[in-house]
Amino acid sequence: KAGVTQTPRYLIKTRGQQVTLSCSPISGHRSVSWYQQTPGQGLQFLFEYFSETQRNKGNFPGRFSGRQFSNSRSEMNVSTLELGDSALYLCASSLPGGGTGELFFGEGSRLTVL
Amino acid sequence: GENVEQHPSTLSVQEGDSAVIKCTYSDSASNYFPWYKQELGKGPQLIIDIRSNVGEKKDQRIAVTLNKTAKHFSLHITETQPEDSAVYFCAASTTGTYKYIFGTGTRLKVLA
Numbered sequence: 001k002a003g004v005t006q007t008p009r010y011l012i013k014t015r016g017q018q019v020t021l022s023c024s025p026i027s028g029h030r031s032v033s034w035y036q037q038t039p040g041q042g043l044q045f046l047f048e049y050f051s052e053t054q055r056n057k058g059n060f061p062g063r064f065s066g067r068q069f070s071n072s073r074s075e076m077n078v079s080t081l082e083l084g085d086s087a088l089y090l091c092a093s094s095l096p097g098g099g100t101g102e103l104f105f106g107e108g109s110r111l112t113v114l
Numbered sequence: 115g116e117n118v119e120q121h122p123s124t125l126s127v128q129e130g131d132s133a134v135i136k137c138t139y140s141d142s143a144s145n146y147f148p149w150y151k152q153e154l155g156k157g158p159q160l161i162i163d164i165r166s167n168v169g170e171k172k173d174q175r176i177a178v179t180l181n182k183t184a185k186h187f188s189l190h191i192t193e194t195q196p197e198d199s200a201v202y203f204c205a206a207s208t209t210g211t212y213k214y215i216f217g218t219g220t221r222l223k224v225l226a
Binding site: 004031033035040041042043044045048050055056058090092100101102103105106107108 | 120145146148150155156157158159160163165203205207208209211212213214215216217218219
């Protein structure tokens with residue numbers, strides 16, 4: 001069974017640009033979450049999607065957005081990039097339910113903003 | 115706001131010794147507490163979890179304890195091995211919120 005696939009794995013952007021990251025969940029998983037990982041901050045929740053609907057959003061500025069498609073694949077977008085957006089962006093999928101249960105993480109997309 | 119504090123940030127133990135990582139959560143509504151292990155270059159992977167109606171759970175060399183009154187939960191690894199070296203994250207979640215609040219991580223080094 002294939003795991004969570006994130007693309008691209010690495011990317012370098014400059015300030016002011018925008019970026020789109022993609023996530024393909026495990027087959028049959030309909031919930032997709034996104035987290036930002038930075039040194040010293042751990043994992044910070046960005047948003048969660050289920051059946052193309054955002055069910056919760058973390059405390060990030062509006063420059064961070066996401067969406068989910070009918071096949072459960074998800075994308076997140078960051079516009080007007082800032083140096084502080086440099087981080088590992090992790091996508092996780094899970095089975096639907098009450099919102100608790102195992103998250104299956106991808107290997108992440110490492111974004112560097114210059 | 116919701117917060118999970120994790121200590122220590124780094125931990126070095128001799129192979130065969132035990133390791134303990136502690137977390138404290140702030141939201142009394144939290145009812146699910148997973149622990150994740152992240153190896154270099156990989157995404158975090160669930161190693162054990164506990165729900166609020168249980169005080170302790172064990173899986174071979176790994177155990178987790180939960181004290182709801184004090185809002186504390188801990189990870190215990192016995193008979194540590196070099197392959198236990200990784201970064202460990204605790205997290206807390208509440209049914210219906212669809213999000214996890216993670217601690218800042220503990221880098222565990224097991225010295226051979």
